[in-house]
Amino acid sequence: MLSKSKITFVRSLQLRKYRQKYHKIVVEGTKVVTEALAGSLIEIEEIYGTPEWLAAHANLLRTSGGEVVSVTLRELTKVSALKTPQGVLAVAAMPVVPLDLSQPQHQLCLYLDGVRDPGNLGTILRVADWFGFRHVYLSEDCVDIYHPKVIQASMGSVFRVTPMVGALSTLVAGGKIPVWCTALEGEPLWGLTPPTHGLLVLGNESHGIPSKDLGHCTQQVSIPSDFSLGAESLNVAVAAAICCAHFRAAGI
Secondary structure (H helix, E strand, C coil), X not given: CCCHHHHHHHHHCCCHHHHHHHCXXXXXXXXXXXXXXXXXXXXXXXXXXXXXXXXXXXXXHCCCCCEEEECCHHHHHHHCCCCCCCCEEEEEECCCCCCCCCHHHCCEEEEEECCCCXXXXXXXXXXXXXXXXXXXXXXXXXXXXXXXHHHHHHCCHHHCCEEEECCHHHHHCCCCCXXXXXXXXXXXXXXXXXCCCEEEEEEXXXXXXXXXXXXXXXXXXXXXXXXXXXXCCCCHXXXXXXXXXXXXXXXX
16 A cells, blocks of 8 residues: 555656655666566666556566555555556665776767757667667756656667766767757768768757757768658657668668
8 A cells, every 4th residue: 555655755756856866766667677687777666556557577686676556546546647657666765876988989879959848868778779879968957767658659669778867069079970960951961971970969859959069060860751741740759769760771
C-alpha cells in the first residue's frame, strides 16, 4: 500500500526541480522497467507493481535489488504519468553522465539544439540507439533528458545511448571538427559525402538552430523535398531518422 507521503514523493518526480533535488527519476512501463531489471542500465531503488505484474515477472524481481511494493491499479494511477498505467512503475537513481568533449573528435555524434518536446527527444534517442549513434549532446535549453515522457518515448534508449548536456561552443572549442547543421537553405543531403566524425546539429521544432550556433557550422544541409503538396517542414525526430539512415547507408 502506498502512503500519502510516498504518493506525494513519487508524483513530485514528474517535475524537474524535484528530480534534481532528490537525484531520482521515474521509469514506467513493462518494456523499460524489465530492461532495466534485466541489465545494468540504471539502479532501480523501488518497484511498484500490481500483484499480477509482480507475479508475471517474479524471476526478474528476485535479483532486482530494489524494494518491491505490491499496489492496486488505483494506487498506481495516482502516481503514474500515463493515462493508462501498464502495471508497474519504478523509482531509480538519476544517472550521472559527465560531459565528454572527446567523442566528436573520432565519431559522428548528434547535437540537439533547443528540442523542447519530450516526445521528440525520446524518439530521437530511440533513433540514435537504432542506428548506433552512441553519443547525443543536448543544449541546456532542451527538455530534461529524464522527463518521464522522454523516457517513455525512448523505450529505454535513453539508458543505452549516452546523452550529455553542453553548449555547442564548448564542444567545438579548441579543435576543428565538422559541424553539419540541418537548415532549409542548406545543400541537399543526398549529394554530400558525410563526415566520419563531428556533429550533426538538429534545431528547435519551431525556430530551428539559433544564429549564434549556426556560426559554428561548417556545412548547412537540407533534406530534399517536393513542396508541391504543401508540407513546409519535417518533424525534428523524422529529420533525425532520415539523416542517421543516410549516414549509415554511406558507411559512416
